[in-house]
Amino acid sequence: MTHRGAALTMRGNRMTITLFIPCFVDAFYPRAGISMVQILERLGHKIVCPKALVCCGQPAFNSGYWEEARPVALKTLETLRNAEAVVVGSGSCGAMVKKFYPELFSGTRHAELARQVAARTWEFSDFLVNKLGVTDLDARFPAKVTFHDGCHGLRELNLKQPPRALLAEVRDLELIEMGEAETCCGFGGTFAAKFPMISAAMGETKCASALETGAAYLVSNDMSCLMHLQGLLSRQGAKIKILHLAEVLAQQ
Amino acid sequence: MTEREKILGRIREALKVKAPQPLTPDEAAELPQPPAAGARRWLPPVGDQFRDWVELFSRNAADLKAEFHLVSSSDEMREELVRLRDAEGWKRGACHSGLLPDAICPALGMPMFKTDKFYDIHALEGCDVGITECDALIAQTGTVMLTSRSAGGRALSILPPHHVVLARRDQLVPDLPSAFELLKMEYKDNFPSMISFITGPSRTGDIERILVLGAHGPRKLTVLCV
Amino acid sequence: MTSRARKFLKDARRVTADLRHRQIIHAALHNYEAARDRRKAAFADWLTARQAAAATKWEAINYLDENLTAFADKLAARGAKVHWASTDRQARDIILQIIQDKAARCIVKSKAMTAEEIHLNEALERAGLEVVESDLGEFIVQLRREAPYHIVFPSMHLTRGEIKDLFQSKLGSAPSDNPEELTMVARRVLREKFINAEIGITGANFAIAETGMISITENEGNARLTAALPRTLITLLGIEKILPRLEDLALFLPMLATAGAGQPMSGYNTLYGGPRQPDESDGPVEFHVVLLDNQRTRLLADTEQRDALHCIRCGACLNVCPIFRHVGGHTYGTTYSGPIGSVITPSLRGLQDWKHLSSASSLCGACTEACPVKIDLHHHLLHNRRNAIAKRLSYLEQFAYDVFTAIVNHPVLWSLGKKAGRLLQPLHRSIQGGPLDPLRSWTRTRDLPPLAKPSFREWWRKRK
Numbered sequence: 001m002t003h004r005g006a007a008l009t010m011r012g013n014r015m016t017i018t019l020f021i022p023c024f025v026d027a028f029y030p031r032a033g034i035s036m037v038q039i040l041e042r043l044g045h046k047i048v049c050p051k052a053l054v055c056c057g058q059p060a061f062n063s064g065y066w067e068e069a070r071p072v073a074l075k076t077l078e079t080l081r082n083a084e085a086v087v088v089g090s091g092s093c094g095a096m097v098k099k100f101y102p103e104l105f106s107g108t109r110h111a112e113l114a115r116q117v118a119a120r121t122w123e124f125s126d127f128l129v130n131k132l133g134v135t136d137l138d139a140r141f142p143a144k145v146t147f148h149d150g151c152h153g154l155r156e157l158n159l160k161q162p163p164r165a166l167l168a169e170v171r172d173l174e175l176i177e178m179g180e181a182e183t184c185c186g187f188g189g190t191f192a193a194k195f196p197m198i199s200a201a202m203g204e205t206k207c208a209s210a211l212e213t214g215a216a217y218l219v220s221n222d223m224s225c226l227m228h229l230q231g232l233l234s235r236q237g238a239k240i241k242i243l244h245l246a247e248v249l250a251q252q
Numbered sequence: 253m254t255e256r257e258k259i260l261g262r263i264r265e266a267l268k269v270k271a272p273q274p275l276t277p278d279e280a281a282e283l284p285q286p287p288a289a290g291a292r293r294w295l296p297p298v299g300d301q302f303r304d305w306v307e308l309f310s311r312n313a314a315d316l317k318a319e320f321h322l323v324s325s326s327d328e329m330r331e332e333l334v335r336l337r338d339a340e341g342w343k344r345g346a347c348h349s350g351l352l353p354d355a356i357c358p359a360l361g362m363p364m365f366k367t368d369k370f371y372d373i374h375a376l377e378g379c380d381v382g383i384t385e386c387d388a389l390i391a392q393t394g395t396v397m398l399t400s401r402s403a404g405g406r407a408l409s410i411l412p413p414h415h416v417v418l419a420r421r422d423q424l425v426p427d428l429p430s431a432f433e434l435l436k437m438e439y440k441d442n443f444p445s446m447i448s449f450i451t452g453p454s455r456t457g458d459i460e461r462i463l464v465l466g467a468h469g470p471r472k473l474t475v476l477c478v
Numbered sequence: 479m480t481s482r483a484r485k486f487l488k489d490a491r492r493v494t495a496d497l498r499h500r501q502i503i504h505a506a507l508h509n510y511e512a513a514r515d516r517r518k519a520a521f522a523d524w525l526t527a528r529q530a531a532a533a534t535k536w537e538a539i540n541y542l543d544e545n546l547t548a549f550a551d552k553l554a555a556r557g558a559k560v561h562w563a564s565t566d567r568q569a570r571d572i573i574l575q576i577i578q579d580k581a582a583r584c585i586v587k588s589k590a591m592t593a594e595e596i597h598l599n600e601a602l603e604r605a606g607l608e609v610v611e612s613d614l615g616e617f618i619v620q621l622r623r624e625a626p627y628h629i630v631f632p633s634m635h636l637t638r639g640e641i642k643d644l645f646q647s648k649l650g651s652a653p654s655d656n657p658e659e660l661t662m663v664a665r666r667v668l669r670e671k672f673i674n675a676e677i678g679i680t681g682a683n684f685a686i687a688e689t690g691m692i693s694i695t696e697n698e699g700n701a702r703l704t705a706a707l708p709r710t711l712i713t714l715l716g717i718e719k720i721l722p723r724l725e726d727l728a729l730f731l732p733m734l735a736t737a738g739a740g741q742p743m744s745g746y747n748t749l750y751g752g753p754r755q756p757d758e759s760d761g762p763v764e765f766h767v768v769l770l771d772n773q774r775t776r777l778l779a780d781t782e783q784r785d786a787l788h789c790i791r792c793g794a795c796l797n798v799c800p801i802f803r804h805v806g807g808h809t810y811g812t813t814y815s816g817p818i819g820s821v822i823t824p825s826l827r828g829l830q831d832w833k834h835l836s837s838a839s840s841l842c843g844a845c846t847e848a849c850p851v852k853i854d855l856h857h858h859l860l861h862n863r864r865n866a867i868a869k870r871l872s873y874l875e876q877f878a879y880d881v882f883t884a885i886v887n888h889p890v891l892w893s894l895g896k897k898a899g900r901l902l903q904p905l906h907r908s909i910q911g912g913p914l915d916p917l918r919s920w921t922r923t924r925d926l927p928p929l930a931k932p933s934f935r936e937w938w939r940k941r942k
Contacts, residue, residue, distance in 0.1 A: 021934050021935075023886060023892075025934060026896075026933050026934040026935050027896055027899070027929055027930065027933055028927045028928075028929060028930055029927070029930065030930045030932065030933050030934035030936075030937055031930075033934040033937075034934065034937060037938075049935070049938050051889045051935075052889060054886040054887070054889060054892050055882075055886035059879070059882065060879040060882070060883070062841065062860065062863075063837075063863060063867075063875065063879075064860070064862075064863030064864040064865075064866060064867040065867055065871070065875070065876060065879050066864050066867075068876060068879040068880060068883060069879075071883050071887060072882075072883050072886055072887060075886075075887050151840070151841070151842035151843055151844075152843075154843075155842070155843035155844070155846070155847060156843065182844075183800055183842075183844070184800045184840050184842035184844065186800065186840060187840065188839070188840025188841060188842070189840075191837075191838075191839065191840045191841075192919075192920065193919045193920060194837060194838075194919075195487070195490065195837075195838050196919045196920065196922060196923060197487075197490055197491045197494045197495070197923075198490055198494055198801055198804055198805060198838065199840070199923075200494070200923035200924065201494035201495075201500070201804040202800045202801070202804055202840070203924075205500070205504070205800070205803075205804070227927055228924065230925075230927065231920070231923075231924025231925045231926065231927070232923065232924050234925045235923065235924055235925050254562070255561075255562040255563065255564055255568065256550070256562040258562075258564055259562050259564055259717065259769070259771050259775065260543050260546070260547065262771070262775035262778075262779075263542050263543045263546070263717075263775055263778060264543050265779070266775055266778040266779035266784075267540060267541075267542065267543060267778070269781050270540050270781075271536070271539075271540055271781045271782075271784040271785060272781070273533075273536065274529075274532040274533060274536050274785060274852050275529055275532065275533055279529055280533065282526065282529070283526075283529060283530055283533060286534065286537070286722065286723060286726075287529070287530035287531075287533040287534050287537075288530055288531075288534050288723065288725055288726040288728065288729045288730075289725070290526070290530060291527070291530070291725070291728045291729040293522060293523065293526070294521060294522055294523040294524070294526050294527035294530070294729075295521060295522065295527070295728075295729075295732060296520045296521055296522060296732075296742070297522050312742075367759050367760065368759055369759050370759055370760070371759060371760070373673055373707060373760075374673070377669075377673060393732065393742050393743040394742075394743075395743060400755075400758050400760075400761060401757070401758070404759070405706075405758060405759040405760040405761065406702070406705065406706035406758075406760050406761045407703075407706040407707060407760050410699050410702040410703055410706060410746075411703065411706075411707075427728075428727075428728035428731065428732065429725060429728045431728070432724055432725045432727065432728050433725075435724070436724070441689075443689060443691070443751050444751075444755065444758065445556070445750060445751055445752045445753065445754060445755045445758060445761055445765075446705070446706075446748060446749070446750055446751075446761065447691075447748065447749040447751075448702065448746060448747070448748040448749075449731070449743070449746070449747040449748070450745070450746060451742075451743040451744065451745055451746075451747075452745055453745075454697070454698055454699040454745060454746075455697050455698070455745055456614045456615075456661060456697060456698050457697075458613075458614040458615035458618065458631065458632070458633050458634075458661075459614070459633070459636075459638055459641055459657035459660055459661065460637060460638050460657060461506060461509060461634075462638075462657040462658075464657050464658045464661040466661075466662075466665065467614055467661055467664075467665060467697070467698035467699065467700070468612065468665055468668060468669075468672075468698045468699045468700040468703055469698060469699020469700075469702060469703070469745070469746065470699070
């Protein structure tokens with residue numbers, strides 16, 4: 001059995017994991033990334049964070065500027081060319097690499113590279129549960145939490161179960177599902193800036209649903225959603241706090 | 253060039269390239285050809301015994317606020333109809349010629365307006381009940397399938413405020429696919445001009461989603477099955 | 479920005495702030511979701527049914543010429559007159575001509591989104607004709623002189639109180655705000671129209687190629703009456719409504735009811751294959767079917783988005799769309815709203831004029847998940863965005879992305895950017911949300927998080 005501070009029993013071989021921490025996590029919420037590093041190292045793996053890995057290129061891509069998205073995406077692809085396993089710290093960026101890079105580069109000479117990198121890429125919770133086969137991280141977090149399913153993770157990557165399987169193993173944690181768990185929070189990338197009134201209204205509906213649960217923490221595997229929701233919650237003066245899934249799983 | 257030729261021309265031009273298939277090869281392999289032929293397997297289950305179907309039709313009818321009575325003889329059917337006449341206060345009724353209406357409707361003891369030949373719509377509008385036969389009762393959905401040929405035209409089953417269906421046990425089919433099979437067998441390629449699948453009385457939820465019966469069609473639907 | 483896009487933003491601003499509207503729509507759609515989930519669960523295998531429906535529609539559309547020809551020829555063989563309209567104007571002219579040939583004045587109509595699309599009612603009224611909508615929801619919005627709010631639930635945005643006031647002022651009759659009593663008022667008014675109208679006009683949900691029949695789905699029975707009583711019946715439908723075989727309906731009718739309304743089956747599903755036949759005692763003496771193209775062939779030619787023509791107009795995508803819920807059906811400013819409307823309207827009415835509908839989405843994918851025929855709706859919104867840029871990009875936006883690319887592709891610039899941001903952030907707080915704030919579109923309604931010190935990359939580098 002494991003005990004505090006010791007490495008968790010490792011399943012399988014030690015891997016070199018290329019950790020892709022999205023641009024906004026780097027700038028605003030580094031603790032989410034730090035937690036991911038802690039968890040993966042506790043599991044006995046080696047982590048690399050290449051300097052060149054900054055952004056997946058989704059902002060331009062989602063706005064239809066595919067020509068402008070390609071240089072950013074290509075830089076990322078090249079950086080990941082020889083990665084053994086790529087773990088992306090966000091559902092939306094994970095979907096970008098795994099689902100949309102093949103489409104963005106289809107018909108170009110990078111098509112094969114895009115397909116190969118996509119095959120070696122996982123979102124963080126997906127990686128733990130489906131690649132490593134781990135759900136118990138010896139974590140403890142005595143609090144009521146509710147979980148927000150980021151849309152890209154949920155619908156592009158089918159990530160409904162992995163976060164819940166992980167949260168189920170966290171000692172003393174109580175998960176209360178909100179009615180609108182699967183409803184879009186309204187961030188949507190550039191949508192939040194182009195249609196701010198719709199974005200805010202969607203966020204308000206989401207916040208209301210989260211607050212209804214009485215949870216102390218709003219947790220998600222997508223920090224961009226949480227950034228948007230936190231912006232609304234703090235403007236409302238609401239008491240619920242946001243946390244990335246990894247931050248919860250890193251607690252001991 | 254006619255408009256038809258122009259439109260078909262544009263269509264053929266567009267279809268020179270086929271669109272990608274919506275399914276992966278594995279998914280496509282799972283489906284029969286044509287795909288909808290497998291509908292029976294995927295629709296809500298119906299059981300495989302006659303009594304399952306009776307039970308299912310009955311339950312569905314109740315959910316739909318339609319009445320369903322399984323009777324064991326023509327006499328019982330007549331009694332049921334008379335009971336309804338008294339409970340509802342019918343003064344005038346309409347029906348068409350057919351084995352069951354001819355046998356059962358006289359029990360009402362009132363002149364029945366017939367819609368077999370060209371008729372005056374105002375006379376039909378004055379009737380309290382329209383009594384028709386049908387082609388099938390579909391257990392899966394609690395549906396009555398009838399046509400302009402089996403049910404005395406188009407209006408008889410929709411205009412009067414109460415629609416009564418006189419059906420036979422052998423008309424009870426388990427599911428929607430069977431109903432379509434029956435349709436083809438019965439009419440071959442000489443279909444009536446109207447085929448209707450009636451599932452419950454007329455209803456609407458357009459005002460605050462509150463269910464109201466009898467929006468335009470019949471407020472009451474009664475199925476008597478012998 | 480086009481004036482339409484500006485109007486969209488203006489209306490969106492107003493409706494998203496209307497908390498009463500938000501509450502009404504949320505209540506309506508919440509019930510729908512619960513009912514829909516129950517009905518889907520009742521299927522032995524909803525997922526495979528959905529695959530089969532998608533495959534069937536693929537066949538219908540990718541063999542549209544054969545299917546449409548079979549449909550039209552079989553209908554004509556049984557005495558119906560089939561008309562072909564390339565444009566909305568042609569369709570209006572055909573219908574007007576039929577009506578004027580009969581010297582008719584009074585028309586009763588059942589629900590037809592294609593009729594909305596071609597603005598038929600306005601044209602008929604301009605020609606001095608009386609046209610009455612018989613579907614209760616359509617009847618209500620017709621009295622209000624507004625467009626239907628939703629393709630399946632036209633009056634879902636109204637309360638009983640508002641409907642009572644409407645009936646009182648327009649019909650002089652409203653006993654109470656009780657939904658049943660109000661419905662009976664409409665029933666009485668429409669009864670007289672059904673019986674006396676010389677012309678009936680309907681839409682159609684499906685067109686069966688194999689047997690030459692149209693199929694109409696409804697709950698009220700108003701379409702049944704419209705197709706039974708008037709002497710002349712006109713049915714208007716889009717060319718994409720085709721299904722190959724009669725038995726396909728065994729799958730499509732319950733799926734339409736399930737996805738669209740959370741019901742096992744709609745109240746009346748009726749097939750019409752011709753006018754009154756020689757051995758029949760009633761029904762229209764003349765049956766005209768008007769087939770409408772109106773840019774559907776343009777969508778057909780786009781192989782990437784051709785599957786948008788698979789749409790069975792169930793409304794499921796509208797029901798699950800969080801944008802629809804918050805801006806409401808009227809904000810879209812066009813016949814087809816919600817995700818399907820945002821996908822097809824640029825093709826049907828012009829990409830540059832309507833691309834803002836495809837932009838007004840967070841691409842959450844709930845629509846694609848809900849679609850019973852598996853149309854790739856949210857990806858098509860993305861494709862519309864890409865196509866719009868390819869034809870006409872915004873230099874300002876392109877420049878912004880070029881700057882962003884330069885920064886993220888050069889880690890040194892990224893690092894400097896964060897440092898500069900951290901220095902400027904305290905200053906920014908003083909203008910936050912105000913007119914001078916360049917980040918106003920975010921900060922007007924939301925707080926910005928502080929830039930972290932150290933950032934993740936700085937922490938990682940120090941660690942080594």
